[in-house]
Amino acid sequence: MEHVFPDLSSHIIYKDAATPNTLQRWTLNYKGAAYGWAWTPSQFATPSFTNNSSIENLYVTGHWTTLAHGVAGVAYLGRDAAKEVLTRAIGYAAILTN
Ligand SMILES: Cc1cc2nc3c(=O)[nH]c(=O)nc-3n(C[C@H](O)[C@H](O)[C@H](O)COP(=O)(O)OP(=O)(O)OC[C@H]3O[C@@H](n4cnc5c(N)ncnc54)[C@H](O)[C@@H]3O)c2cc1C
8 A cells, every 4th residue: 555655554543453253243243244144055045034933923134034235125124024013013004115
């Protein structure tokens, strides 16, 4: 970098680094997996997911319940889970139909 920006290091006042261990410590995700399941052949073959767990009235969501990565994917899943809860609770989820 200093080849391009001479004397860069003398202007750095804070340096940090993160490993998967850091991510696991901060996010509690298994082995620090930032996005949940990896897009590898062995994990990609995981059976399809659902918001319903095997326990009645327990719904699951988040990046371990999908192969969709990132914030947008989990936001959508959270909406789906909320819709299922509302539909079951009051039989109506018009507020979340769009
Ligand atoms: C460094 C980093 C950078 C990223 N950058 C991007 C990016 O640029 N764009 C993008 O789309 N995605 C990014 N991601 C991925 C994205 O942040 C995750 O996919 C997403 O936040 C997962 O949402 P989630 O609701 O499944 O889990 P989380 O957001 O991890 O939420 C789970 C919550 O449950 C809590 N929790 C865990 N265990 C327990 C327990 N036993 N009791 C109570 N609470 C508990 C945790 O503290 C946490 O608040 C990044 C991830 C990391 C780590």
